[in-house]
Amino acid sequence: MKKIIVKLLTFIIILSMLTGCWDERPFKNAKIIVGVSFDQGKNENIESTVLIPTVQGGGIHSETEKLQTVTTEANTPLDVRNHLDIMVSNSIDPSKLQVILLGEELAKKDIYPILDVFYRNAYNNLNAMIAITEGSATEVINTQPANEANQSKYLVGIINAATNTTLYSGENLQMICAELFEPGEDFVLPYLSKSDENNSVRFSGLALFHDKNFTGEVIRHEDAVLLTLMDGHKGKQSRITRQIPKKKDYDVYNYVTIDVLKNKKDIKYQLDQNKITIDLNFSVRILEYPPNQLKEIKNIKELTKTLEEELTKEATSIIKKLQEANSDILSLGRKAQAYHYNEWKQMNWEKDYKNLEIIPNVKVTIKDIGIID
Amino acid sequence: MVVIIALTAIASFVVPSNEMSNTLRILTFPLILLAGTFGFVGIAIGFLVLLIHLSRLESLGAPYFAPVSPLFVKDLKDTFLRLPIYKLNTRPKDVNAQKSVIVERSREWDDNEK
């Protein structure tokens, strides 16, 4: 009995080895794509460009990485892949995807059908960054500055740099998914545009979304830091440069740059009066203040006051813009549902959000003025 | 790939004796096959079987994996770390020693000082 079982077992094990591997996906048989862009095509379809890196040389000579770009039109993102498969050698493998660009036109429609395939397939990389482009995405993805070898790394680098300086919250494909689905909560995506001088791409702001579509409104990159801070994210640095009341004729004197060290947010709802107060507490460090004389408490107080006024004014205008776009970046709706369910239920948030009176209130505490006064 | 080979080469120096490294070499082949056919899942199952086998082993009634599983917290003092000798005054639990405490002084230098 035992011998038979042992024989049988050996037989089965050897058999399974004879078959080889079912799920082998060797690198040599695949074309990895590292970046992809989607645009509105001409006939109600999608125009897509992919970046395929190929390594040349190697061995004794140093390796050079070259990117091949292929553009095609198709009906769905996966259909794009079918079209591409017949255009390139080997098959397309998106599991190392780093960046997805969506053209403005396309993003104004529903973006979920484009992203569905990335969420659905277990092999896909959910760490990929996603961005909206001004005008055509194909153009942006094809932009290659002279000193950058790899467009996808370049684009990811731009977004990462924006994340480090608090221009963007750094949310990847997966992180936006929660806000994509949830009603009463919206998200922003980086808005990239091509600048024609020196052939480069720049981060020009945050694209506001409502539900699953791009609203068309963009928060300028000067205000992006404040919006990201209001949303509760903070990168390594968060520098804000603002004008202060005129002190000297030479204009460079009349600015202060601060770095926000800590931000605290407190939202107070008075939904029966259609009123929401957002208290923001920033602890800041002065990075640049040419007029000096910060030794005196009077001056610090004055500066604090100016900053508070300036930032509150700005926050108000940002919120106005959010309301105009009907884009609830600060998740006010979902939080109202969570903590003030009864009042929330009586409202129609979708419509009432625009008419709410949302009052931001920025408090600044100067914690650090640097090593000189 | 380079990283993996480097890691393997360095890891091979961990094994103290030649016999043990032979054992490991033999054990590697089925694991390579499993990893080749089933990837990560294969490795997991391979290690599971290896673990079961090791846990089933008993030498003279003492479990092979003794202080770790079955867990004897008190015996761990001589497993991953080695505490000072005067702390090592109990015999391992898994061998079912008749006297669990070592009675003689383990600090031999105490005698020398006299």
Place this chain on the structure above:
Amino acid sequence: MIMKNNLLSLNQFFFIIIQTQIGIGVISLPYDLHQVSKQNGWISLIISIFLIQIIILIFWLMYNRFPTLNLYDMQMIIYGKWIGQSINFLYVLYFVFVGSLILILFSNLINLWVLPHTPYWVNMLFLLLSCVYLSSSHITVIGRIYTFLSTFFIILFVLLLNAIPELKIYYLFPIAKEGIMPILKGVNQSVLALLGFVVILFVLPVVKGTAKQKLKTMSGAIWFVGFFYLFVVFISFTFFSTEEIKVVPQPVLYLLKSFEFAVVSRIDLLFLTIWIMSVATSFSTFLYLASLGTMQLFKSKKRTKFVWVNATLIFLLVIVIDSKLITIQTYAKYVSNSGYIFSIALPILLYLVMLLLKKRHKEGHSS
């Protein structure tokens, strides 16, 4: 001395319970809970832990009446030969069905996430064979392996901690606004995920220690599992929004997929590997219990043989089920719901009969 070695220590007992309970369910538990009770699923989980604590207390009282017998033996003594044997047979069947359900769900998940082209029965066979090896060993060895594998829970825990910066607590609110009913329905789901505690009744007699110590260990194990589940549910509820989790059947894996470490880029695969181990452990517990039952039925002493028999049975069952006689969902529903009968109803009935007949260990010999 030899006797002492054949008994489980309290530690091993603890780990056997938690390894049996934490298994296939942990990956989809948040999704299942959310399906019925929305963001209030965690409340139902806590309620169900309390329920199970009570049931365990009953198990312990049963054990106190017959400290040397497992459930199979108890049933033989209380119900008599014929009824006892037939109920034991049902138990064996139940364990076989649960085993096959675990195998099916396991191979489905592996097919979905890691190896889409590998035939399902190959995945299954590999797990089955290693589990046969595991469960054909002595119960103390099983205890040892479970103890060792439990160290992996720390890794699972640490992996899940990665998600903490991304959590949004307000997804848990509003609390209980949909009324009490969904929460109670959620209790059903979470009890199903916690099933497997029936192993206590079979293992209790071979654990060394006083009755009180055993009770403490049992409850400790249940609460450990409860809190682990609670942690998983909490993390996935706050990471995914209330709308998103509806479309993500394996939230835990999906959550880990969006993170990346310097060397390991697919953390979900790492998690899956560790999870395979805990599936293997809970599967082999059921295989062990089934083989214990068949041993009792055929009055044999060779357990290893019956492990093989049961494993073959399970394998054939899976092949039959997978040939689309019945969909996996309905099969899963039937099997997990029958868990109520076998892990709660029948033991409680047995206890009531015990009370009625006033049977205790000493009288047990005369009947």
